[in-house]
Every structure is written in structure tokens, then in C-alpha cells.
Amino acid sequence: MALKSKQTGVHKDAASPYSKISAASLSSLAASSPLYSCRSAKSPTITPALAASISLSSQRKPHTRQSDLAMVSGWLQAMKAASPPRAATLQSANFNGSRQAVLEAQYIDWVAKHPSALANFEKMMEAGKGKQVALFLDYDGTLSPIVEDPDRAYMSDAMRAAVKEVATHFPTAIISGRSRDKVYEFVQLAELFYAGSHGMDIMGPAEGCNGVKVDGTRGMDEKGNEIVFSQPASEFLPMMNEVCKALEQRSKNIQGAKIEHNKFCVSIHFRRVKEENWRALAEEVQKVLKNYPKLFLTQGRKVLELRPSIAWDKGKAVEFLMKALGLGLNGDVLPVYIGDDQTDEDAFSVLNEKHNGYSILVSNVAKKTNASFSLRDPCEVMDFVHSLVKWKLKSSHEQNSS
Numbered sequence: 001m002a003l004k005s006k007q008t009g010v011h012k013d014a015a016s017p018y019s020k021i022s023a024a025s026l027s028s029l030a031a032s033s034p035l036y037s038c039r040s041a042k043s044p045t046i047t048p049a050l051a052a053s054i055s056l057s058s059q060r061k062p063h064t065r066q067s068d069l070a071m072v073s074g075w076l077q078a079m080k081a082a083s084p085p086r087a088a089t090l091q092s093a094n095f096n097g098s099r100q101a102v103l104e105a106q107y108i109d110w111v112a113k114h115p116s117a118l119a120n121f122e123k124m125m126e127a128g129k130g131k132q133v134a135l136f137l138d139y140d141g142t143l144s145p146i147v148e149d150p151d152r153a154y155m156s157d158a159m160r161a162a163v164k165e166v167a168t169h170f171p172t173a174i175i176s177g178r179s180r181d182k183v184y185e186f187v188q189l190a191e192l193f194y195a196g197s198h199g200m201d202i203m204g205p206a207e208g209c210n211g212v213k214v215d216g217t218r219g220m221d222e223k224g225n226e227i228v229f230s231q232p233a234s235e236f237l238p239m240m241n242e243v244c245k246a247l248e249q250r251s252k253n254i255q256g257a258k259i260e261h262n263k264f265c266v267s268i269h270f271r272r273v274k275e276e277n278w279r280a281l282a283e284e285v286q287k288v289l290k291n292y293p294k295l296f297l298t299q300g301r302k303v304l305e306l307r308p309s310i311a312w313d314k315g316k317a318v319e320f321l322m323k324a325l326g327l328g329l330n331g332d333v334l335p336v337y338i339g340d341d342q343t344d345e346d347a348f349s350v351l352n353e354k355h356n357g358y359s360i361l362v363s364n365v366a367k368k369t370n371a372s373f374s375l376r377d378p379c380e381v382m383d384f385v386h387s388l389v390k391w392k393l394k395s396s397h398e399q400n401s402s
């Protein structure tokens with residue numbers, strides 16, 4: 001199914017109402033910041049093939065160089081595993097027919113274990129009766145299709161309208177790896193909560209969504225609106241600026257490489273780099289990372305990301321927001337999280353393990369995931385969002401007439 005609406009450009013002047021926090025608010029934030037345990041850089045998963053290549057190369061190279069090579073190989077393998085072919089590639093005439101058939105067969109098996117949230121919608125929402133539904137949405141690959149240029153990952157007007165409408169019925173938040181300002185430029189809906197930098201930059205209206213009173217650290221934005229916020233990695237900002245510059249410098253001769261400053265994390269994009277140059281780019285990333293032991297690396301869809309080693313992720317952001325919104329205190333909430341990326345897995349686990357919620361992975365290929373349900377692509381996400389609105393209107397109508 002194709003999105004029918006016309007795509008909307010980014011309005012550069014559409015400043016987020018939450019784009020700056022006052023100095024007073026920031027100092028109160030620093031005082032209330034949760035404390036973090038440092039995590040060491042993630043080791044690559046060692047597969048038999050990788051182990052063999054390590055043992056071969058260890059006969060020739062000094063130990064340090066060899067383990068550096070293995071680490072870079074691990075990153076690239078994990079990045080490839082997290083980067084399934086895009087819908088457009090799968091449908092293209094050039095895509096190998098037998099590979100397409102294998103992927104489709106794997107997908108059918110996988111969907112039996114992670115059933116479609118659309119096909120099972122009515123059954124799923126039985127659990128929502130009498131509960132407050134809260135909706136958490138990832139951005140890239142969930143609300144907007146994956147595209148070559150990260151600066152042009154626009155969401156359609158139809159998707160924006162769907163999200164706007166659902167937010168009038170349920171507390172709704174966008175949780176993205178992007179900087180909060182950037183994701184706000186794309187979404188442009190002031191009534192939502194936004195968690196940028198993989199949840200390390202949370203802000204939303206103090207009056208909450210849908211009349212829900214919000215608890216948490218309060219401050220004022222530059223327009224004088226009352227807001228609640230959390231920036232658990234604020235002390236890392238100067239370091240992230242430095243890292244971004246170092247990465248830009250080191251990658252400038254690798255064609256197609258793009259560095260994206262996401263405020264409390266930095267993305268290194270591989271999508272437009274020729275595959276034969278991926279290792280060279282990853283090695284440059286490794287050289288930078290070595291100078292910053294307080295950072296660690298994660299992999300996404302043709303992207304590596306450097307972020308602070310603090311005990312904070314999209315799962316923690318969901319918990320912060322639920323607490324801030326006073327949700328789930330008596331088990332009277334049904335949280336729903338929809339995302340497509342590796343970093344969404346932390347949020348899926350929190351919903352599954354702590355809140356009896358619905359975790360939904362957006363994927364058109366079989367993928368290892370903690371999510372219980374699935375949707376194929378952003379078009380299906382939009383259909384699901386519409387179904388939530390219809391379900392709410394129908395249940396309110398039934399309540400009123402009983």
C-alpha cells in the first residue's frame with residue numbers, strides 16, 4: 001500500500017516550542033539528574049566465521065591490531081543485521097527473485113510468532129477496555145519511510161493528521177534517536193511529548209496530554225510555556241560537540257559518509273557509502289571512540305551511533321514519561337510502543353516485562369526482536385493509528401449509551 005498524500009518539506013523556521021530551556025530550569029535539572037552507571041563499550045557478537053577470521057589474523061598481527069579488526073568486523077556485521085533491505089529495494093525488478101522468495105518465506109514463519117497488530121487489533125484491544133491507552137512512537141522507519149538522505153525523512157501530511165488525531169484521545173509521545181529539535185521539525189505537533197537522542201532529551205507540555213496532569217521537573221521554555229523535562233546526559237554535551245567535529249574531520253574523504261549531530265548522541269551514516277568503504281569508515285569511528293572511553297557504540301539501519309555510557313535508553317524514557325504522566329500506578333494503563341530499530345528493543349522489553357503493554361516492531365522482513373506484534377511498514381502504522389481512534393470513538397459511544 002502506498003502513501004497517497006503529498007510529502008511535506010521541513011519548515012526550517014518551525015521552531016519547537018520546547019527548543020530551549022531557561023538557565024534556572026537547567027540548574028534544577030542538573031540537581032535532579034538521575035545518576036548513571038558507566039557501561040563499557042559493547043563487544044561484538046563472535047560468530048564461528050568471525051572467530052575463524054580472528055584466529056587466522058592473530059597468527060599474523062599483533063594482538064591489539066587484531067582485536068581492533070575484530071571489533072570493527074563485529075560492528076559491521078551487527079549493522080548489516082540491523083539493516084534489512086528497504087521496501088523499495090525488495091520490490092525493485094533488480095532484486096534477486098529467489099532471495100525475495102526466501103525472505104518472504106522467512107517472513108511468513110516470523111509473523112506467526114510476531115502476529116500482525118492490524119489483523120489482531122480487536123483481540124488486542126479487549127485488554128484496553130476501561131484502561132488509559134498511551135501511545136509511544138519511534139520516528140524513522142515508523143512514522144516516515146527509510147530514505148537515502150536523513151535530512152529528507154519527511155512524514156506525510158496524512159501521517160501527521162493521524163498522529164494529531166490520536167493524540168487528542170491518548171497521551172502520545174515520539175521517542176527518537178534524532179535530536180529533539182530535529183524530530184520536532186519533522187513532526188510539528190506541539191501537543192505531543194518528544195524524547196530525542198534515544199530518550200536522553202525529554203520534554204513536553206506541563207499540562208500534559210488529554211487533561212492528564214504531568215509530574216516531574218518543571219521549567220519554562222523560551223516562549224514562557226510551562227514544560228516538564230529530563231536531560232540525563234546534559235553533562236556530555238561539550239563532549240558530543242567535540243566528537244562530532246572529530247568524526248566530520250576523519251570521515252571527510254570517505255565519499256557518502258554523513259555525520260549527524262543528534263545532541264546527546266552522534267550518528268555516522270553508511271547508507272550512501274560504497275560497501276567496499278564501510279570498513280575504512282568504521283575504522284575512523286573506532287579511532288575517535290578510543291579517545292572517549294565514556295562513550296559507547298550502537299548499530300542501527302546503515303548507521304553507527306556514539307552515545308554516553310549512562311544507564312538510560314528508550315525504555316527508561318518510556319518509564320520516565322509514564323511516571324510523569326501519572327500512568328500505570330494502578331495497572332490501569334495499556335501502553336503501546338511502535339518502533340523499527342535496534343534501539344527500540346529496550347522499550348519493547350520495558351513494556352513486555354513491566355507494564356503488560358503492547359510492543360510492536362515495524363518490519364517487512366524476519367528480524368530478531370523482543371516485540372510481541374508486528375506491522376509491515378509506516379503505511380500499516382498509519383492504519384493502526386486510525387484503528388486506535390475508531391476504537392476509542394466506538395468505546396466512548398458505547399459507554400455513553402449504556
Ligand SMILES: O=P(O)(O)OC[C@H]1O[C@H](O[C@H]2O[C@H](CO)[C@@H](O)[C@H](O)[C@H]2O)[C@H](O)[C@@H](O)[C@@H]1O
Nearest residue numbers: 139140146147148150153176177267271301303
Ligand atoms: O529512533 P529513530 O527515530 O528511528 O532514529 C534512528 C535513526 O534514524 C535516522 O536514520 C535512519 O533513517 C534515515 C532516514 O530514513 C536513513 O537514511 C538512515 O540510514 C537510517 O539509519 C537518523 O538519521 C539517525 O540519526 C537516527 O539515530
